[in-house]
Each structure stands twice: as structure tokens, then as C-alpha cells.
Amino acid sequence: DNYLSSERTAFHFQPERNWMNDPNGPMFYKGYYHIFYQYNPDAAVWGNITWAHSVSKDLVHWHPLNLALVPDHWYDAEGVWSGSATVLPDGKPVILYTGSSNESVQLQNMAVPEDLSDPLLRKWVKVPQNPMLVPPPSIGYTDFRDPTTAWLESDGLWRISIGAKEGTTGLALVYKTSDFLDWTLQNKFLHKVAGTGMWECVDFYPVSLTGKTGLDTSKVQVNQLVKYVLKASLDDNKHDYYTVGVYSTDFLPDDPTKDIGLGLRYDYGKFYASKTFYDPVQERRILWGWVNESDSELDDIKKGWASVQTIPRTLVLDNHTGSNLLQWPIHELESLRGDKVVKQDILLDGGAMVKVDGASGSQLDIEVTFKYPDVHKLDVLPEQKEYVCSQGGAAERGVFGPFGLLVLAANNLVEQTAVYFYLTLRPNGKWVTTVCSDQSRSSLAKGIDRTVYGITIDKPPTDNFLSLRLIVDHSIVETFVQQGIACITSRVYPTIAIERDAHVFLFNNGNESITMQTLQVWQMSSTY
Ligand code: DQQ
Secondary structure (H helix, E strand, O other), X not given: OHHHHHHOOOOOEOOOOEEEEEEEEEEEEOOEEEEEEXXXXXXXXXXXXXXXXXXXXXXXXXXXXXXXEOOOOHHHOOOEEEEEEEEOOOOOEEEXXXXXXXXXXXXXXXXXEOOOOOOOOOOEEEOOOOOOEOOOOOOOOOOEEOOOOOEEOOOOOEEEEEEXXXXXXXXXXXXXXXXXXXXXEOOOOOEEEOOOOOXXXXXXXXXXXXXXXXXXXXXXXXXXXEEEEEEEEEOOOOEEEEEXXXXXXXXXXXXXXXXXXXXXXXXXXXXXXXXXXXXXXXXXXXXXXEEOOOOOHHHHHHHOEEOEEOOOEEEEEOOOOOOOEEXXXXXXXXXXXXXXXXXXXXXXXXXXXXXXXXXXXXEEEEEEEEEOOOHHHOOOOOOOOOOOHHHHOOOOOOOEEEEEEEEEEOOOOOOOEEEEEEEEEOOOOOEEEEEEEEOOOOOOOOOOOOOEEEEEEOOOOOOOEEEEEEEEEOOEEXXXXXXXXXXXXXXXXXXXXXXXXOEEEEEEOOXXXXXXXXXXXXXXXXXX
């Protein structure tokens, strides 16, 4: 079990020990970024849930503070569950969270800072009016949770949304208030989708149709060119779905075939219960997501910890399509980049496996581009079935692909995590690009999840290249495709491909050759 100690990440957010889940109440206050999170102070498994709290000046280096909220009232006796922060126009932050009561009823509560002059906001006070909201008549006692950040509308009233379900229909309720004390349930839901089950950790925010800056949910002007994004975390399948649309009294997706549960996900790997916030300093919207372990609970107990958060991601609407988001690691991450290896113009013949000298390590930031191959050069194309990442993995041989990178790879390749492209021709004559992150050979250890994650992108690349960015940090590999059109996060547990024995390879298992245009690999320093 010696390898377990090397699974701890070096620059991802994680507490020193024990269990973490959802990110809660991210915000910026008086010079500091704050993150709270669901935390079990007593063990490396879920339970006794509190809000732990850390602060940072740069979203990269974090300082842990004391627990912000613990179960100490009847209305949150079984746990201080997920919620959000809202910074009011006068600068005062408030927290809304779900308490699981002494009778397991989900109730919405509020907490405010004890001392507004403390930029670290170390002490929080639960207001005497708690609980502020109880489940409304048609909603089950345990189907009412995770209040959003509040947003101010032109009628001068604040709105929040809360996730719920009726039968198997997942939905987002809306409450309005003028003072955060008296709340009225709006007749109309924000949105609902049949068959999606319980909606957890709903998020709702505007995105600019024209610019690259983020928007403060409460400052959208009536005629501003915006779209709205609705996100729900589906309890039934543990995926975060988002959909882009318009908002007046309720939310309407632009494309009903891409509604919650049907269409787009923030991430096609392991990623859940995410939450965004608006950073007023750099005018950007930032996404945090929880990444659970894929090893066994016993391993978590041996490690003494479980779960990490993704590198915070800047999130904008893709102005080319207007229908999907682009995600990218916050630029501050680049301050950790150290020694760099660059390779250029390497032709990868069918079957090629090229070790990237000087690029070994467990902490890497990698950017690579491949020339989009001339798919029209073949006279006769072999018949192609729909490529599904989880069926073939990187070992399957195709025509154009699989080609890409191996990271955390042993010299003899008995351990390797492959991230790769696979191009296929659809019966309608269109070429599509599938991207996969293959954990199936990532570890010799037993009892871990070996799913091959992936996503097929309909849209052909507008540029003549295919690109990947990989953030490798011991037991996590975060993949960003093209300019952030899609993301895939994997958890991997190498037992021998560790540190200087963890290598990077370029490979091409397709029949046709592929040109790697530019590869840059940076060693990343630790933040702890
Ligand atoms: N986790 C919290 C809930 C939320 C769930 C409890 C999502 O409030 O619905 O730890 O992971």
C-alpha cells in the first residue's frame, strides 16, 4: 500500500485529512477568495457534515481556517448541507444553506458574518429566524435542498432557486424576498424536466453573448445581450448537466434536445455538485467542481482523505456557437509552471509510441496540438461503427486514431493513462471527433474504477488542428479539449508510474499517420 501516500495532490484543493464533497458558497470578499465545502471532520467517509472554510489571494495557494458552520441547532442537527453565498450591494455577505434537521427534514437556513471588518470572515452566526424555509406542500421532506446564490431583479426583489423533485420530475423552485427573511414561493418553477429525478446543487447565472467577461447575476440590465445557464446535478446519475437559454419568469432552453439530463455536461468524467461565482476583481465567472475518489472506501480510510476539487475554471459562453460554454483553468495556475520541455512536428506513423524525454513526473501541465488529418485522402473508407470510448479504449485500432498522449505511464507501459482522439465518419457523411480519457490501464491496484470516459463532439474543429490541455496531479488528470469545448476529469492511482517513473508518451494506434504539431510540458510546483 506504499503507493497510497503518493496519490495526494500537490496543487489541487484538498483538506489536510478526512472527507470532502460539494464546494459551497464561493465568493470574493475584501481581497480574499473564500471557499467553503462539505466536510466530515471525523473520518475519510461522508457523514457529520459541516462547512469547512479556506481563503486565498490567488485561487491557487489556500489557507485553511476553522470550521465555519457545524450542526449545532435542531434545524441542522443531521448536517450543514450545501448552499451558496450572496454578496449584497452594500458589500455584506450572507450564506443560505440546507440543514438536515433532527428529524431528517431538509430546511433552508441563513448565516451572516459576526464581524464584517474581518476580511477572513472567520465567524458565522446563524440568524434567530431559522429555519427560513420548509418544504412546500408538493415536495418531499428530503427533496428540498441546496439554495443558489440570490439574484436581484428589476422589480427590486431577490430570487433564489432550490432543487427538488415531484415523482421522477426534477425541478428548480423559485422563492422571492425583499429582505432575506420573508420568502414567497413563486407559482411557476424556474424549470423542470420529467424523468431526471432529484436536482441537487442547482446553479443559475447569466453569460454574455458578446464578450469574454463574466456577469454578476444581480447586475444584468434589461436590454443586455445575455443568455442564461441553468445547471443541475442529477442525483440519479451523479452528473452535472447544463443548458443554455433565456429567462423571464421561468427559464426556457434554446434547444429542448439539449435540456438538463439530455445534452451538455460540464465534464464527461468524474465531476459533481459544482458551483460558480462571479469574481468582481477580474470580471469573470469561475466554476468549482467536486471530484470524488474512484478507489475503494477502504483505500480512502487508509489514505486518511477522500476527494479533491477541480482547478477552478473560468467559464464563458462560446461566442461562435452561442450554445455551449468554454471552460479553462484559471490563468493563475500558470504561476506554478516551472521547467518546460517543447517538441515540434513529430510524425506519428500508425502504431507509433514515442517517449517524451525530459517530461517525466506526477505534476505536469501539458498543451499539445495535432494537425487535423486529411480525412478525405482515402478512396475507400473501411466501414466504421460508432466509436464508444468505454468499449475499445486506447488499445483499439482504427483509421484516424486513437492518437494522443499517455501520462503517468511506466517505462514498460504496464501502467498508463491514455487521453486521445478518435475520428469517425457518420453515415450522414460528417466526420466527428471523439475524445477519451482511458483509466483502464492506469493502475495495477485492485478495486478501482476503470471506466474509459469520453465525449463525441459534433462540431468539426473550426481550426485545422486538434488540441488538448492536460493537468496531471498525482491521482487526477483534468483534460480540456480544443479551447475548452469539453472537459474530462479522471482519477487514477498508479502504483509504480510515480514521480520520476511516471513518463509521457505520444502514441498513434490508428492506421493513418498523424502529425503532432506542438507539445509543451511544464513541471508544476506544489502549493502545500
Ligand atoms: N451533497 C450535500 C447535499 C447535496 C449533495 C450533502 C450533493 O446538500 O444535495 O453533503 O452532493
